Amino acid sequence: MKVGLVTDIxxxxxxxxxxxxxxxxxxxxxxxxxxxxxxxxHVDLDGLLQSSAKREKFLDSIRSRGLEIAALNCSGNQLEPTEEGETHKRVVEKTFQLAGLLEVETVVMMSGCPSGGPNDVTPNWITHPILPQHFKTLEWQWNEVALPYWEKTVKVAKEHGVKKVAIENLGFNLVYNPETFFKLRNEVGEMIGMNFDPSHLFWMGGDPIAAARALGNAIYHIHAKDVRIERGVNNVHGLIDVKPMESFAARSWNYVALGHGHDVGWWKEFFTVVKMVGYEGSVVLEIEDLTMDPLTGVKKSLNVLKEALPREFETKA
Incomplete structure (x- = not known):
C-alpha cells in the first residue's frame, strides 16, 4: 500500500x-x-488532451521524482438536470479520455444525485422516506436516471481504457454506503468499485471496519480521512447537521486530520482488515480539516498513516 495524497490540498x-x-x-x-x-x-484537462508533448512533460515531471498517479478525480454531480450537470458529464468523459492517454487505471468519481422528479431541477437526496411519493421518487431516481446513465458510462470508460471506476461513498449521492453501492454494481457490473472513504460512514453512524469486510475486493481505492464526533454538540442534536463546514465550532461532527477523530490503534485495525480483504492499492490522504493549515494537516495525517499501514518505511538518515 503506497502513501498517496489528493493534491487539491x-x-x-x-x-x-x-x-x-x-x-x-x-x-x-x-x-x-x-x-x-x-x-x-494541477491539471490542465483540455491542454493535456490536446497535446502529446504536454502529456509527456507532465508525466516526466511526476515520474522523474519517483512519484506515480494513483488516480484521476472528476467528482461532481453529473446526474443534476441542469446545464451544470451536462458540464459535469463532459468533464467525466474527458477525464476518462485523459486517464487512458496517461495509462492511469483508476478514475474516482461520485454516483451523482438526481432531482426529485422529471419536472424538478433541484437534486434531492432522500434519506428518510415515509410517504408513498418518497418511495416513488427513489424508484424514479434509480431506474429512470441513475441506472441508464451508469450503463452508458461504464461502456465509455472501457472504450477509453479505464480499468476501474471508483465511486466514493459520499452523502448527497445515491451511492453512499455498501448497500447502495452493491445496488448499482449488481446492475452495471464490476467495472465500478468503491472509493472507500471511512470518514463518511463515521458521520452516518456506521462502522468502516465492518463495511470494509462487507465490500471485500470491491474496494478499488481508499481515501484516508477522519471524522471527529463533537462531544457536547452531537449529544444534544444528533449527527444530522446542516451547518456549513466553516462553522466547525458549532457542528455535531467535523472532518479532521488523521488521528484527530480516531486514534492510531483504530487506523491500524482498519488498514489491516483492508489488507486482509485483498486491497493492495494506494491509500490516499484527503485533508479537509479547517482547524489547521493545509501543510500541518498533511504532516500530522502522514505521521498516523505511516505508523498504521502494515508495511515498512525507510528512515531518513
Missing part, C-alpha cells in the same frame, strides 16, 4: 512545487483533480 502551490513538497514529505502516489467540484489546480 496543495492547490495554492504551483505544479512543480507541489511535486517537490510531496517528495519531501514521503508521498509516493498522487490523486489529481481534473475538474467539476475540484478546481483542478
Amino acid at each position: 496543495f492547490g495554492y502551490m504551483r505544479f512543480e512545487e507541489m511535486l517537490d513538497t510531496c517528495v519531501e514529505l514521503g508521498i509516493e502516489a498522487l490523486e489529481l483533480g481534473c475538474g467539476n467540484w475540484s478546481k483542478a489546480p
